[in-house]
Amino acid sequence: MYDNLGASQVGMQRPPLNPQPNPFGNAFYGAGSGLIRGGLGAYGERILGSGSDYVESNISKYFSDPQYYFQVNDQYVRNKLKVILFPFLHRGHWTRITDPVGGRLSYKPPIYDINAPDLYIPFMSFGTYVVLAGFSLGLLGKFSPETLSLQFTKGLLGWFLQVALLKVLLYSLGSGEAPLLDIVAYAGYAFTGMSLAVLAGIFSSITYYILMPWFCICMGIFLVKTMKRVLFAEVRSYEKHSSRHHYLLLFMAVAQFPLFFWLGNVGS
Known part of the structure; x- marks a missing residue:
């Protein structure tokens, strides 16, 4: 059987088992x-x-290394809190210490410079604010996971509004290239005084209404001093538009009052 099948296919050509490669x-x-x-x-x-x-x-002009903002120690935190809560007692200069690295201008980290922005204090202050807000909600009989989540979102929204306010201010003054994390840090310092005011409100509403305006004024002074330092460092035409700059800086300071009272009104 197999022989006949092979014989019938004698005339058919089988393909070669190992075809020759095509050199071309x-x-x-x-x-x-x-x-x-x-x-x-x-x-x-x-x-x-x-x-x-x-x-x-390009992008490095607007964003910085996040690790830079967490190089802090206990001494820096204590001194920075004094500058934020009592800015009129700060007798030193408000300019940052430069640190040229690789031919580019940079600044000393917070651990070596009290005027450097950090993110440790803003994040800790924001966390304290949320915890105190939850405790205050419990005393008012309004605590629930939903209300605490709402208060957390409200705090984030207030932080974002403060960042937007500072960015718009810098753009209006002709200095819009400040690193974003710098602005986030400056805006987050508001929760330092706000947390203390909310803590005071837990014990006495009268103390709350005394401390809240005080911390609004202190935060306004701190931001005015800080923003003027940024302007002097980056804007060459500051003297040409000094009156407009002063009005915008005053507006930024006054805007702290509605922002603080809105965020400090826990449970609303």
Whole structure:
């Protein structure tokens, strides 16, 4: 049976088991792969290189290294709280200490400079504010996970509004290139005095209404001093528009009153 099947297919040509390679195909394939690896690889490397240069030269102007804002110690925290809560007692200068690194201008971290912004105090103050707000809600008989979550969202919204206020102010004054995390830190310092006012309100409403305006004034003074330092450092035409600058800075200070009382009114 198998012999007859093989005999009937004698005239048919079977494909070779080991076909001969095509030298022209290999040549073209090698040239194509070399082109991909060489030309496209170099092109991609050039794109990535230019992209990293763009990130370093442009985005770094608006964002900073987050680790920079957490280089703090106990001494810095104590002194910084004094500057925030009693800014008129700060007798030193308000300018930051420069630290040139690699031919670029940078600044000393908070642990070495009391005027440097940090994120440790704002985050701790915000957490304290949420905890005290929850405790106050419990005393009012309004505590629930939903109300605490609402108060947390309200605090974040207030923080965002403060950041937006400072950014718009800097753009209006011609200095919009301050790093975003700097602005976030400056805006978050508001929760320091606010937490103390909410704590006082737990024991006495009269004390709350005495301390809240005080901390509004102190925060306004702190922000005015800080923003003027940024303006003097980055805006060359400060003297030409000094009156407009002063009005905008005054508006920023006055805006602390509705913001503080809105956030301090827990449970509303």
